[in-house]
Amino acid sequence: MSVDNTRPSEHPEIAFSNSRSYLIGYVVTVALLGISLLLVQSHAMSAFNLMASISVIAFLTTIAKLYFLFHLNFSEAQRWNTLTLMLNVPLLILSIGLTAWMFQTLYDRVMMH
């Protein structure tokens, strides 16, 4: 790819910055976590449903941040960032999920609670 290193501010990874998307990202993420806070403070549902709801809201907040703040997409400038993040997600799920599962069943079997 040809590039002009003398004009860094015109680089595609700078050019996608705009105040509108940063403002939208700010308002949306603060609002989403505000909904989580209200749900938890009002004990609006059962513990399991609350846990599921705030997990979904955390996921939506993540998507909003990746889209409006990180500007991740499949354009030529960003596609490798997007792809490496997608490949990183299974590592996070496996490392947290498998350990949590392992200890959950361990605690159940030894009846420590």
Add this chain to the structure above:
Amino acid sequence: MSNGIDWGLHDPLPGDNPILWAEPDHEHDVMSTRMLGFWLYMLSDSLIFAALFTAYEVLSFPMSFAGGPTPRDVASPLYGYAETIVLFSSVFAYGMVMVNLKAERARPAMLWLSLSLVIGLAFIGMEVHELQGIAAAGGAPQRSGFLSIFWAVVVVHGIHLAVGLLWMVVMFFQIARDGFTLLVTYRLANLKVYWLYQGLIWTFVYTFVYLRGSI
């Protein structure tokens, strides 16, 4: 490409006179190379937090409280939400640094950078105040396994923020000294990724430590 996504996996189809190499000399894309490298570092950093969240999950079973404070006692959702607003405001202010960098306006960029720095300092101040209160109420990290990992999650995130703030101070002087050169520009862009990323991690700290503790 029919679906609009060009993954760069296929060579262009040859025509009658295929061009096998680019004739003109061209430069390496310094910024893209360094930013991809930094992005890969940030992804590996996410595995540090994955390990901490895993340990938090394992150590938040009741017997890990050792009769001491529980998640409900140490993490206030309301105070955590105030911290959320403060940290996300700092992230927004840093976004405005990038907008002014794009327009090559050095003074507004330095102003927003200072604002992001001050709001970030306020967040750390709130966190120190919170942790001092917890320690004073008998929630020191050595009290129980749960408290050890609670402190570890919050403090490791706080240390990341402190490093980011130090980086902001350095960039403030580099903008003043050099203006928006290639090196200063990619460092500011990497700091943007770093700072936004700390905001992203906070989403999980707030949801799975502060909110979950009160369920």
